Amino acid sequence: MSNEDILAGLGEIVEEVAGVPAADVTADKSFTDDLDIDSLSMVEIAVQAEDKFGVKIPDDELANLKTVQDAVSYIERNKA
């Protein structure tokens, strides 16, 4: 799975959980500041990303995923 695929998959999850259009979920965006996603939605996004990409995203790691690129890189490094 390429980074583009991960980004696209993440975009679908963000759209479903937070109602942000998937097209707006680009690498440089900050989840909190640009996409207006709060910590509880981030947990839901993490749970769905775990299922979709076969990764574990514990709460302490989740706290470090500030931007969409952070999440894509983390999933890329840790996916099954």
Added chain:
Amino acid sequence: MSASITLPEHPAATRIAGLGHFRPERVVTNDELAKTIDTNDEWIRTRVGIAERHFAAESDTVASMGAAAGRLAIADAGLTSADIDLVIVATCTLPTPIPHAATKVASLLDIQAPGAFDINAACAGFCYGLSTASALIRAGEARNVLLVGSEKLTDWIDPADRANAIIFADGAAAVVVTGAETAEIGPVAWGCAIDHTETIYIKDRESFIYQEGQTVFRWATSAIAPVAIEAARRAGVELSDIDVFASHQANLRIVESIAKKLIAAGASPDITIAKDIVTTGNTSSASIPIALDRMRQAGEVRSGDLVLAVGFGAGLTFGSQVFRCP
């Protein structure tokens, strides 16, 4: 050595015959809480979905609120106190462990010498109690059980704790469970998460409720929908047959997340979803029957509707079953 022990006659199945609830008089808005805590109406509505909740008066107790709800449930069942032979109170907020609440509820309702005990399965208490009541009737150990969920959570909340003071509230609800020819209460799907025993707790008698919010939220939004789906499977009904989803009112976002998963798994997109937390807050073991009775009063739920209930909370403990609304 020749005498044999005889077991009682017993009905094949059970049903809920009556339902009632009690919310304390005092309504506490988000704006009122924001006068003393660093919070605001919009933050509370967005994070937990609560607009207002009810706080008990000094004179309201777990037993008195439970009795008020119980009186209504017994009348709703068309019965009297004389018909009740077992009282079970699900609660986790007694001010002291003894005496337990069930005997006091029985005393307040003038129920003469019933079996009486409390159970503590925290916010899963109603579903655990319903299973217990149903099983005892099917075993012939009781005929008409008054099952009460009653909580005075404000006794165990630090009013300055901005995480928990906005969520928890007080109230009670009760059902009367009785025998039936055909099953109107399904088997329970229950369990607990033994790796999460220390995520919601009261440390000691000088302390208040503490919870690791993010861990609990993650658990509730991922582990609970499968429990509800399993309860429907055990009852032999399709998710598409369910009329009402009555989740424990923990947090509106948790309720909506679980409901979304149930719909994705086959429940109707038009299923009625209990969202009573908006004006009742989180009342732990009382939240499911309070929600159901208020929806029934509002005409959103009708007698005979198939309800899928799921309770979950401290322990972490969970329980779920399908039943017909009385």
